[in-house]
Amino acid sequence: MQLGVKSEAVRHTTTPRGPSIHQLYALPVPIRTYPLPTFYPSNPLSLFHVLYTWLAQVVFPPVSEPSTVYQGVWSPETRSVHIREAESIRALWEQGFFGKGAFSRSEPNWFKREQARRGKRADHVAEEFTNKRREERKLMKWDRARKEQEAIERTKQQEAWVAPVGPLELLSLPNSLPNASALVNGALTPANTSGISSAGEAGFVPFPLLNGDTSRPQTPVNDLSATFSNPLSEDPQECVKRRKSVRFCPSVQSATFLLSDPPSPAPGLLPNGEVHDYAAANGNPLLSGPSDAALAALVSGQTSSKDSSEIATTDIVDKEHLQLMPEEAFYLVFALGALSVRDPGSQTLLTVQGLLKLFRQNSYFPPRMTGLQPDDPFLIHYVVYHHFRSLGWVVRPGIKFGVDWLLYNRGPVFSHAEFALIVMPAYTDPGWQGRQPPQRAWHWLHSINRVQATALKTLVLIYVDIPPPFGEELDVSTIVKRYKIREFIVKRWLSNRNRD
Numbered sequence: 269m270q271l272g273v274k275s276e277a278v279r280h281t282t283t284p285r286g287p288s289i290h291q292l293y294a295l296p297v298p299i300r301t302y303p304l305p306t307f308y309p310s311n312p313l314s315l316f317h318v319l320y321t322w323l324a325q326v327v328f329p330p331v332s333e334p335s336t337v338y339q340g341v342w343s344p345e346t347r348s349v350h351i352r353e354a355e356s357i358r359a360l361w362e363q364g365f366f367g368k369g370a371f372s373r374s375e376p377n378w379f380k381r382e383q384a385r386r387g388k389r390a391d392h393v394a395e396e397f398t399n400k401r402r403e404e405r406k407l408m409k410w411d412r413a414r415k416e417q418e419a420i421e422r423t424k425q426q427e428a429w430v431a432p433v434g435p436l437e438l439l440s441l442p443n444s445l446p447n448a449s450a451l452v453n454g455a456l457t458p459a460n461t462s463g464i465s466s467a468g469e470a471g472f473v474p475f476p477l478l479n480g481d482t483s484r485p486q487t488p489v490n491d492l493s494a495t496f497s498n499p500l501s502e503d504p505q506e507c508v509k510r511r512k513s514v515r516f517c518p519s520v521q522s523a524t525f526l527l528s529d530p531p532s533p534a535p536g537l538l539p540n541g542e543v544h545d546y547a548a549a550n551g552n553p554l555l556s557g558p559s560d561a562a563l564a565a566l567v568s569g570q571t572s573s574k575d576s577s578e579i580a581t582t583d584i585v586d587k588e589h590l591q592l593m594p595e596e597a598f599y600l601v602f603a604l605g606a607l608s609v610r611d612p613g614s615q616t617l618l619t620v621q622g623l624l625k626l627f628r629q630n631s632y633f634p635p636r637m638t639g640l641q642p643d644d645p646f647l648i649h650y651v652v653y654h655h656f657r658s659l660g661w662v663v664r665p666g667i668k669f670g671v672d673w674l675l676y677n678r679g680p681v682f683s684h685a686e687f688a689l690i691v692m693p694a695y696t697d698p699g700w701q702g703r704q705p706p707q708r709a710w711h712w713l714h715s716i717n718r719v720q721a722t723a724l725k726t727l728v729l730i731y732v733d734i735p736p737p738f739g740e741e742l743d744v745s746t747i748v749k750r751y752k753i754r755e756f757i758v759k760r761w762l763s764n765r766n767r768d
Contacts, residue, residue, distance in 0.1 A: 293365075295363040296678075336359070338359065338360060338608070340592065341609070342618070348592055348597075354586060357376050360600075366590075368590070374680060375681075376588055381393050386584065388584070595646070627646045628647060631644050642735050642736070643693050650748075652730050662676035666688055669725065671688040675688075687725060689730050692731050693706075694734065697735060699737070713758070732752070732753055
């Protein structure tokens, strides 16, 4: 075999993969556009390419967009629009990252996770690897805390050893001379030195008796390991102050903990639904961690044959639906025309004006049927959402980081969010004279900015200029055009980085 040439047996076989994420998430919105190619003045041939594409679209016009209008139902309980068809759910997520799975953190993949958990799917989902890493990290922290606790206990035992100070205690040491007993006025002879050793082994060595006084204190020597090694062997009355009893409810048995115990990992569920019994497996409920069998089952996700056979026989029903926020649903209805929303009671389609009024009413808690104003929470947040969506950003809710919106360059599957937005109304119009925006404390802004800096995001304050009051007879386009947006980036000033 020549160097640099790999045989067929050495080559690694790779499993077939699906389409790449760049192909799955190629469309930024659920509509398709057909732009003309770019014309370059320095290249005259590009003009023929533009003319050919234009003539092809005139002779054979493409399908009008949106080609598919998805169906949704308004949910007054959750104040969101629900999408229940599986194809519509995947389409809205893959074409713009709209909505959130009801049983998922973000991407609606509960059905895939359930199939992988029951062994009906060969590939895995990202949440499984994330949960596996979290469990491994949790067990590693627990093992580190256990080792630290054991080191503290050993240090306590070493520090609790009392140095011998009495003559008889000094004579009991292994380096004592056999005839050193003559130094104690003949009170001790070499013949009875063995009794001292036996007394020391028993746990206590008495001080030398003076004038027949037998009430002298006794000094512990070497029996400290029995005191610290097994806390369960102590007298319960002596351990009352060191224990803490917690009773959660009258029907649950009270749990007793030692204050010196290391933190134990949270009782997670095995894939078969059983709870780990660490105490029964290792014998010591105080300083016992998960056994090797439980750890292996926890990390690898193995299940018993009986439970796996029972799970495999049951059919899996996809119960997850997609939840669209009111701003996302209204953008799909008004800006793109790719969604229609039905009333849950009458099952009639809601018009754009009716949907705007419904969302404005439910932006208050409790819902406000009358007295709607231009500074309604829905209008302010939707204007910001529409503005950044029109600029090509992927806008997602930012409640996880304490802000209103998060801006992604292409989407959550490609990179983390770059900017965090906080929407603030501004009453700059003379018609709002005397109207003040909600006051924000300085420590609130500092806390939010600190969180974003820790998460490697840039905080942006979005001021929305509120227009004067208008009537409900105006169309949505005219209403949205009356709002103006101003953007201010907030950064922490550091003396060692901002010297210039």
